[in-house]
Amino acid sequence: MVYLKNFKRISTLLTFVTYLTFFQTVDSASEKDCGYFCNIQGSRYGNTISKNNGKTLLEHAKSLGSQYNYYMQCCDGVLRGHENVTIVSKDLKVLPNSTVKMKGEYSFMPIDRYCSTYCAHDLDNRITYFMYSENMTLEKFVDKYSADQYKNKYHLFTYCCDGTFTTDRMTYTRHKTQFSLHIPSFTIEKDSLSKVKTQLQNDLMNKSCSYYCNVKDKSIISIGKSNGKTIKEYAASMSNKNYDSFIKCCDGNVNKKSNVSVYKINNTISYYQNIGSQYIYKYYNEFNTECRYYCGFNINGKHYSVVSSQGQTVLEAAKTYKSVFDYMTFCCGGEKEIKGILVSVNINGEERAINTKEYTYQKVSKP
Numbered sequence: 236m237v238y239l240k241n242f243k244r245i246s247t248l249l250t251f252v253t254y255l256t257f258f259q260t261v262d263s264a265s266e267k268d269c270g271y272f273c274n275i276q277g278s279r280y281g282n283t284i285s286k287n288n289g290k291t292l293l294e295h296a297k298s299l300g301s302q303y304n305y306y307m308q309c310c311d312g313v314l315r316g317h318e319n320v321t322i323v324s325k326d327l328k329v330l331p332n333s334t335v336k337m338k339g340e341y342s343f344m345p346i347d348r349y350c351s352t353y354c355a356h357d358l359d360n361r362i363t364y365f366m367y368s369e370n371m372t373l374e375k376f377v378d379k380y381s382a383d384q385y386k387n388k389y390h391l392f393t394y395c396c397d398g399t400f401t402t403d404r405m406t407y408t409r410h411k412t413q414f415s416l417h418i419p420s421f422t423i424e425k426d427s428l429s430k431v432k433t434q435l436q437n438d439l440m441n442k443s444c445s446y447y448c449n450v451k452d453k454s455i456i457s458i459g460k461s462n463g464k465t466i467k468e469y470a471a472s473m474s475n476k477n478y479d480s481f482i483k484c485c486d487g488n489v490n491k492k493s494n495v496s497v498y499k500i501n502n503t504i505s506y507y508q509n510i511g512s513q514y515i516y517k518y519y520n521e522f523n524t525e526c527r528y529y530c531g532f533n534i535n536g537k538h539y540s541v542v543s544s545q546g547q548t549v550l551e552a553a554k555t556y557k558s559v560f561d562y563m564t565f566c567c568g569g570e571k572e573i574k575g576i577l578v579s580v581n582i583n584g585e586e587r588a589i590n591t592k593e594y595t596y597q598k599v600s601k602p
């Protein structure tokens with residue numbers, strides 16, 4: 236009961252429950268295949284939603300007992316009010332045709348996702364801490380910080396992937412239910428975000444990875460191999476001034492990245508940035524082989540040509556033609572292969588997707 240004073244303020248969902256005096260004691264709410272239950276007017280968390288693992292509503296109510304006043308099915312996974320539904324009270328009365336009113340609606344939050352930053356909340360003191368995810372999914376993170384040693388400090392957890400905590404959102408409780416948290420009633424611990432940023436800075440600057448993406452105007456232009464360099468060393472090695480920043484693309488995949496740390500050429504870091512990518516591709520890494528013809532692309536001139544490769548690999552041909560073409564790729568069957576989007580390579584081994592539609596043919600002679 237000591238927490239009852241809090242729940243109206245911390246939950247966005249205020250509830251009113253009305254039902255007919257008529258009630259049944261038979262197990263009429265027997266469907267086991269409903270995916271979620273809503274738990275109404277709890278002493279600790281207010282209204283929550285929990286996943287169902289094959290229980291009937293009555294069985295669910297029995298397992299939680301007096302933790303909540305009422306239980307109902309929320310099969311669509313959304314915590315919200317319902318009209319004319321069967322609810323079960325904490326003393327296991329089945330109440331058909333009941334109406335549960337709630338303000339707002341919140342979907343069950345997937346917990347198997349990963350991002351760099353989560354928020355953990357101290358419900359008793361109403362303090363929110365930004366926390367470094369330690370590369371764990373939210374589920375694993377909650378497992379770790381629900382341990383007994385933390386039980387008086389953290390009670391609720393949620394995603395804070397963009398380093399802000401300004402809108403109401405679903406939270407995951409230590410007891411593996413979920414409820415929507417009303418933000419203004421919480422104070423953010425003021426040093427916690429800078430602590431997370433220090434961790435993110437370490438991740439970005441101290442640990443090298445296999446590939447970095449080269450960025451201009453918040454969009455990925457190309458991807459290069461790190462060859463063991465840190466991102467700072469890699470950035471220094473880029474003579475190409477077409478890039479203004481660099482991000483980690485450790486798995487070699489080029490695609491849009493949300494809420495990532497960005498290293499800028501002026502040696503500053505931006506956190507929680509969204510970086511776009513016009514194309515999705517993976518670092519190809521096989522340009523060290525030969526075929527009969529290659530296609531070369533001139534980026535600024537927007538023209539291409541087909542050259543005979545004379546026993547050179549694509550990378551070697553890129554060097555031969557570096558005064559004419561910025562990027563080269565295989566066109567083993569000749570000009571007819573110039574279509575669609577081609578991944579190509581430059582003399583530094585940077586790979587870039589090229590939309591051939593944007594280029595026109597222009598004959599070149601060998602330099």
Ligand SMILES: *[C@@H]1O[C@H](CO)[C@@H](O)[C@H](O)[C@H]1NC(C)=O
Pocket residue numbers: 318319
């Ligand atoms: C609930 O029941 C009342 C009375 O029978 C009816 O007027 C109302 O339309 C019903 N609501 C829904 C959503 O079925």
Ligand SMILES: *[C@@H]1O[C@H](CO)[C@@H](O)[C@H](O)[C@H]1NC(C)=O
Pocket residue numbers: 255257319331332
């Ligand atoms: C509940 O509603 C259904 C139809 O919506 C009706 O058939 C039934 O009689 C109602 N039960 C009670 C107890 O009012």
Ligand SMILES: *[C@@H]1O[C@H](CO)[C@@H](O)[C@H](O)[C@H]1NC(C)=O
Pocket residue numbers: 370438485
């Ligand atoms: C996070 O863990 C995954 C495997 O669980 C690993 O592939 C990835 O490189 C890790 N990322 C960081 C930043 O440590």
Ligand SMILES: *[C@@H]1O[C@H](CO)[C@@H](O)[C@H](O)[C@H]1NC(C)=O
Pocket residue numbers: 349350394395396397398493494
């Ligand atoms: C980035 O952060 C926002 C806000 O937390 C979130 O909605 C979005 O899903 C995040 N993106 C990723 C890929 O985690």
Ligand SMILES: *[C@@H]1O[C@H](CO)[C@@H](O)[C@H](O)[C@H]1NC(C)=O
Pocket residue numbers: 437441
């Ligand atoms: C990362 O490097 C900075 C300086 O380059 C150093 O101060 C910091 O302790 C390092 N962090 C880790 C975790 O190694």
Ligand SMILES: *[C@@H]1O[C@H](CO)[C@@H](O)[C@H](O)[C@H]1NC(C)=O
Pocket residue numbers: 479499501503
């Ligand atoms: C670094 O560059 C960014 C723009 O890319 C700019 O916003 C920032 O002020 C610069 N920082 C310094 C210290 O020059």
